[in-house]
Amino acid sequence: xxxxxxxxxxxxxxxxxxxxxxxxxxxxxxxxxxxxxxxxxxxxxxxxxxxxxxxxxxxxxxxxxxxxxxxxxxxxxxxxxxxxxxxxxxxxxxxxxxxxxxxxxxxxxxxxxx
Ligand code: HEC
Numbered sequence: 812x813x814x815x816x817x818x819x820x821x822x823x824x825x826x827x828x829x830x831x832x833x834x835x836x837x838x839x840x841x842x843x844x845x846x847x848x849x850x851x852x853x854x855x856x857x858x859x860x861x862x863x864x865x866x867x868x869x870x871x872x873x874x875x876x877x878x879x880x881x882x883x884x885x886x887x888x889x890x891x892x893x894x895x896x897x898x899x900x901x902x903x904x905x906x907x908x909x910x911x912x913x914x915x916x917x918x919x920x921x922x923x924x925x
Contacts, residue, residue, distance in 0.1 A: 834905075841865050843905040847897045854898065858885070864906075871903035 835844040840852050840861035855864050869877065878895070881887035890898065 845901060845905050847901045848905075850894070851898055851901050854890075854894075858887075864902075868906050868908050869903070870908055871899050873908070874899050874902040874906075 836842070837844055837848065837852065840856060842848050842852050842861055842865065851864075852861065855861065867874075867877065875895075878887065878890075878898075882889065
């Protein structure tokens with residue numbers, strides 16, 4: 812194959828995998844490789860396994876709530892606002908609410924009064 816054909820094949824394959832919605836996964840942590848994933852990996856595996864993170868699903872607000880919970884009760888430090896924004900965007904984009912959530916949310920009837 813000459814270089815032009817190779818490049819064309821490469822581009823075509825790239826389009827195919829994009830069309831199939833293929834997501835590249837970091838073999839070490841299991842994190843989806845997407846914008847800022849390395850920052851999330853470094854930050855969110857400092858205290859626990861990445862498995863705890865990738866088993867979770869949530870909207871941006873849910874993820875923010877989890878971070879605030881860890882900050883209030885689990886010794887998680889404060890992030891610079893720009894960094895928190897990057898982390899939340901990564902999490903809400905790659906681990907949004909969906910069918911494969913590990914369990915259903917609790918019924919409002921089971922939640923503490925507001
Ligand atoms: C300072 C330590 C620390 C860091 C850093 C940390 N966490 Fe946690 N996190 C905890 C602890 C402690 C728990 C509770 C672990 C357990 O229950 O075994 C936890 C639990 C969780 C859970 C499970 C919550 C649940 O409902 O059970 C998720 C999801 C999570 N962390 C996500 C993250 C994400 C995302 C980041 C990066 C922004 C992160 N963690 C960084 C300490 C940390």
